[in-house]
Amino acid sequence: MRLIGLAGWSGAGKTTLLTRLIPVLNARGASVSTLKHAHHAFDVDRPGKDSFEHRSAGARQVLVSSTNRWALMTEHRGAPEPGLAALLALLSPVDLVIVEGFKRDGHPKIEVHRAANGKPWLHKEDPAIVAIAADLAPAAKLPYAHLDEIEAIADLVVRHAAPIEAFRAG
Secondary structure: OEEEEEOOOOOOOOHHHHHHHHHHHOOOOEEEEEOOOOOOOOOOOOOOHHHHHHHHOOOOOOEEOOOOOEEEOOOOOOOOOOOHHHOOOOOOOOEEEEEEOOOOOOEEEEEEEOOOOOOOOOOOOOOEEEEEOOOOOOOOOOEEEOOOHHHHHHHHHHOEEEEEEHHHOO
């Protein structure tokens, strides 16, 4: 298993890029999983569903299974949020894990940047950024691909993804 992150400010296009990148990587024969960090409360189910009612009643974990998929939801219930290493340990084996968010962690990352956001570049402060995907070429001497060049970004992902073992250990 190998690991790479996509880091960028909100609105830079990380999720859009990821949804375009996964099919390209799959077509190249790579199995891909993603790990997304959310900065806010979120729900994967909704009121009225049994799983939501179980969580609302106080269950620490709720596992929902069907013939098509299963999902395990865990409520922190006051415990601290698990770090990247703990979350990576929960994933099943794949060729590549792409992390969206966790921009302050030390795993290798591709910066996703959109000039219209008016936000500063992250690579200037983050030595873990190994490449850039942006709508304009940066002044930095890092490998770069335009946001619309999905095949070139896939090449950057494959080239710069690192073995996951060091990041699972924390």
